[in-house]
Amino acid sequence: MLHVAIATRAFRRYSTYRAATLAGIFTNSVFGIIYSYAYLAVWDANPTAGGYDAQDAVTYVWLGQALLMTIALWGGGTTDDLAERIRTGDVAIDLYRPVGIIGWYLASDLGRAAYHLLTRGFGPTLIGLVIFHISLPPSFSTAGAFAVSLVLAGVVSFAIRFLVASTAFWLLDQSGVKVMSGAFAIFFSGMMLPLVLFPGWLGTVANALPWASYVQVPADIWLGKHTGVDLVAALGFQLVWAAVLLTACQGVLRLATRKVVVQGG
Amino acid sequence: MAEAVRAQHLRTYGQIAWLWIRAAWQYPTSFVLLAVGNGLITGLDFVGLWIMFAHLDNLAGFSLHEVALLYGSASLALGIADTAIGSVERIGTYIRTGRLDQMLTKPVPLLVQVCADQFTLRRLGRLTQASIVFGWACTYVDWTPLKLVVAVSMLVSGGLVFFGLFVGFSCVQFWTQDATEFANAFTYGGATITQYPLNIFPRELLVGLTFVIPVAFVNWYPCLYLLGRSDPTGMPDALRFASPLAGLVTMAAALIVWRSGVRHYTSTGS
Numbered sequence: 001m002l003h004v005a006i007a008t009r010a011f012r013r014y015s016t017y018r019a020a021t022l023a024g025i026f027t028n029s030v031f032g033i034i035y036s037y038a039y040l041a042v043w044d045a046n047p048t049a050g051g052y053d054a055q056d057a058v059t060y061v062w063l064g065q066a067l068l069m070t071i072a073l074w075g076g077g078t079t080d081d082l083a084e085r086i087r088t089g090d091v092a093i094d095l096y097r098p099v100g101i102i103g104w105y106l107a108s109d110l111g112r113a114a115y116h117l118l119t120r121g122f123g124p125t126l127i128g129l130v131i132f133h134i135s136l137p138p139s140f141s142t143a144g145a146f147a148v149s150l151v152l153a154g155v156v157s158f159a160i161r162f163l164v165a166s167t168a169f170w171l172l173d174q175s176g177v178k179v180m181s182g183a184f185a186i187f188f189s190g191m192m193l194p195l196v197l198f199p200g201w202l203g204t205v206a207n208a209l210p211w212a213s214y215v216q217v218p219a220d221i222w223l224g225k226h227t228g229v230d231l232v233a234a235l236g237f238q239l240v241w242a243a244v245l246l247t248a249c250q251g252v253l254r255l256a257t258r259k260v261v262v263q264g265g
Numbered sequence: 266m267a268e269a270v271r272a273q274h275l276r277t278y279g280q281i282a283w284l285w286i287r288a289a290w291q292y293p294t295s296f297v298l299l300a301v302g303n304g305l306i307t308g309l310d311f312v313g314l315w316i317m318f319a320h321l322d323n324l325a326g327f328s329l330h331e332v333a334l335l336y337g338s339a340s341l342a343l344g345i346a347d348t349a350i351g352s353v354e355r356i357g358t359y360i361r362t363g364r365l366d367q368m369l370t371k372p373v374p375l376l377v378q379v380c381a382d383q384f385t386l387r388r389l390g391r392l393t394q395a396s397i398v399f400g401w402a403c404t405y406v407d408w409t410p411l412k413l414v415v416a417v418s419m420l421v422s423g424g425l426v427f428f429g430l431f432v433g434f435s436c437v438q439f440w441t442q443d444a445t446e447f448a449n450a451f452t453y454g455g456a457t458i459t460q461y462p463l464n465i466f467p468r469e470l471l472v473g474l475t476f477v478i479p480v481a482f483v484n485w486y487p488c489l490y491l492l493g494r495s496d497p498t499g500m501p502d503a504l505r506f507a508s509p510l511a512g513l514v515t516m517a518a519a520l521i522v523w524r525s526g527v528r529h530y531t532s533t534g535s
């Protein structure tokens with residue numbers, strides 16, 4: 001119940017900035033249009049590249065724009081607050097609260113993600129639907145699986161951003177690590193280019209890394225590329241990464257706590 | 266006289282920039298990671314294009330090294346502009362926190378202060394990467410003296426166009442404080458467009474990119490000349506040499522917008 005309350009507050013906090021949200025939807029849509037034409041040119045030259053057709057490719061572009069903020073691909077979200085509190089030392093207060101610090105930040109980040117999904121997610125999707133007639137999920141069950149996949153993507157992304165913010169315990173400033181991790185996230189999530197186009201071993205590696213669960217896995221589910229056992233495997237892939245990374249967060253936090261105590265807060 | 270004043274402003278810009286470089290060194294690990302990270306972002310950008318070409322012979326009739334020329338020149342121009350004046354994007358924050366008031370009381374032009382503020386060398390990452398790609402693509406060009414002139418003027422004009430776009434669109438923040446992302450559609454959106462041969466876009470869009478948001482002059486028209494290609498969209502050939510004009514016009518327009526923005530500015534009082 002407490003975590004729901006935290007999430008609702010985060011949702012409201014982000015919803016304060018209406019003009020920023022509108023400007024963001026506008027920008028996502030402009031990028032959606034640019035990439036749509038680029039991908040149309042690519043699939044015009046090779047109509048079956050990566051096993052997608054032109055319709056799949058354009059749909060993929062708009063899904064990527066919709067997920068950019070929702071999954072916080074560049075980093076940021078509530079973990080930025082954590083990094084700042086580590087730098088100033090306020091994190092000491094978070095640590096002796098009677099609520100787990102990971103649960104606290106995860107709840108507030110999911111609240112943020114829900115707000116961004118409703119605005120920065122639906123906005124561009126609607127515009128893509130109107131201008132480029134993107135595909136919708138083929139069935140209700142696909143849509144349901146997509147929703148589950150989206151939540152898992154949010155958790156995986158949160159865990160990685162939490163780990164990045166935790167580096168501030170040692171480096172005092174997360175910004176360098178954040179930029180690096182953002183670069184990897186954009187490349188290996190399939191945001192820059194669908195992972196289905198990655199050749200050979202690069203494709204194998206990219207599809208096994210946790211970032212694949214940000215965009216490529218949810219988008220493939222939306223496009224109906226995963227069915228039956230394959231669909232279960234795709235969701236399982238996300239679930240395993242979520243569990244592994246959250247455990248890593250737990251471990252890093254334990255190490256860091258010892259350090260905070262040594263410093264005397 | 267005017268010469269001396271301009272030199273003085275440049276010197277002040279240098280001093281403020283140096284101050285911020287030293288400040289950034291206080292967190293050396295972060296500084297290095299930021300530079301590497303920025304190089305990585307732009308580097309992976311190009312890897313993306315390269316992977317794309319693993320599936321194609323050409324993109325709308327342009328081969329990989331031709332697209333690399335477009336990509337490298339635009340990325341260099343953006344890198345130059347971004348390193349010099351990238352901080353102008355942050356004026357919304359200065360207005361909100363009241364720092365702009367402090368700046369207005371100092372005997373240095375506001376634009377110089379805002380551009381030099383939080384100057385960061387981490388953008389060297391982009392410049393290095395862009396130079397490598399551009400250098401590689403240049404080896405495929407059949408050089409003539411005139412092409413060399415066009416190439417140099419392309420980079421300078423491209424820098425000016427991006428300078429104009431960044432300054433001009435940042436001024437939106439004088440009127441609305443939190444719609445900063447609106448500007449990104451035109452600045453970074455413009456930069457993204459220049460990575461591709463512009464004939465992949467509908468003709469109306471190309472006209473807009475020529476006469477409204479003139480990013481087509483950053484690389485598209487001059488590169489067509491460097492590559493010795495006829496314009497696939499049938500725009501007049503004279504445009505290939507018009508980049509310097511486009512750069513100056515964009516910059517002049519941006520300075521007018523900046524001036525009216527500053528006039529319009531009223532402090533938040535905080």
